[in-house]
Amino acid sequence: MATEKSAKSERANYSVDGRTGARVVESFVMRGDLSGLGPDERAKFYMAMCEGLGLNPYAQPFAFLRLNGKEVLYATRGATDQLAAMHGITRETVDGPKVIDLAGTKLVFCVCRATHPSGRVETATATVPLVDPVNVLMKCETKAKRRATLSILGLGVLDEMELETIPANVQEPGGGVDLSQMAHSRHDEEPIAPPRNEAPIEALPVEVPPALEGFYARIAEIELPGEAVAVWMKHRTDLAALPAPDRESAWKALCKRTEEVGKMKNAKVWLKKAIAEEDARRASDGGAKAENAA
Numbered sequence: 001m002a003t004e005k006s007a008k009s010e011r012a013n014y015s016v017d018g019r020t021g022a023r024v025v026e027s028f029v030m031r032g033d034l035s036g037l038g039p040d041e042r043a044k045f046y047m048a049m050c051e052g053l054g055l056n057p058y059a060q061p062f063a064f065l066r067l068n069g070k071e072v073l074y075a076t077r078g079a080t081d082q083l084a085a086m087h088g089i090t091r092e093t094v095d096g097p098k099v100i101d102l103a104g105t106k107l108v109f110c111v112c113r114a115t116h117p118s119g120r121v122e123t124a125t126a127t128v129p130l131v132d133p134v135n136v137l138m139k140c141e142t143k144a145k146r147r148a149t150l151s152i153l154g155l156g157v158l159d160e161m162e163l164e165t166i167p168a169n170v171q172e173p174g175g176g177v178d179l180s181q182m183a184h185s186r187h188d189e190e191p192i193a194p195p196r197n198e199a200p201i202e203a204l205p206v207e208v209p210p211a212l213e214g215f216y217a218r219i220a221e222i223e224l225p226g227e228a229v230a231v232w233m234k235h236r237t238d239l240a241a242l243p244a245p246d247r248e249s250a251w252k253a254l255c256k257r258t259e260e261v262g263k264m265k266n267a268k269v270w271l272k273k274a275i276a277e278e279d280a281r282r283a284s285d286g287g288a289k290a291e292n293a294a
Contacts, residue, residue: 085256110141114145121152126141143162146159211238222261231254
């Protein structure tokens with residue numbers, strides 16, 4: 001029983017109404033195609049999937065793609081890194097990135113191992129054509145990490161980086177999702193009055209705060225532990241204005257990325273010390289400049 005409960009707790013908790021659920025089963029689960037859903041059903045499914053994973057749907061963590069005549073979801077840039085941070089996934093490169101020769105074609109090859117806090121492990125392989133020598137090694141490693149993250153979380157969706165390897169003649173942009181459909185359907189329902197003496201609950205923001213969006217995008221580019229210190233120093237003033245849960249999630253994501261690139265444990269302690277030292281250095285430099293100016 002304990003094993004079953006543990007397995008269930010690792011799965012995403014999607015919650016949609018019965019009618020939408022039936023259409024999803026018919027269209028997506030049985031045929032692997034979301035094009036059969038109407039605008040309202042598509043919006044409900046998208047919202048349920050994002051909220052079940054703890055992602056803000058208005059940040060568009062997923063997008064639609066028509067592939068071989070079927071419409072499917074894929075994870076956009078940055079979504080997998082946020083998922084890894086939120087679920088405590090540890091990702092480790094176990095082979096590569098390195099250049100290999102596959103049937104006369106030069107490729108960059110990398111294998112990543114993802115470990116869930118429960119102890120479950122998944123590995124994923126990534127290959128990238130050797131066409132951009134400056135960035136191709138980093139690109140291949142990032143692709144392997146994202147594929148491993150989606151695999152260990154049980155998400156059978158493509159990552160955005162995989163679209164580059166799919167022939168252009170079999171893919172085209174999907175129909176997208178109109179989240180205003182959700183707003184309309186909620187307005188049609190009988191409104192729920194807030195408890196007496198309590199303020200109404202505010203609606204979700206239309207978009208992710210620019211400070212948080214830019215911060216997460218910069219985290220994904222960190223390759224050395226020292227870069228994490230610079231990222232925090234640059235963004236901490238903007239992050240300080242955000243709600244406490246957002247600041248905490250941002251800090252945890254930075255610590256997780258530092259652990260990955262630095263191959264270290266408990267990066268929080270190292271980061272706090274490094275940030276304090278950088279603050280002291282800047283204060284010292286500022287004092288020295290003031291004395292010289294005097």
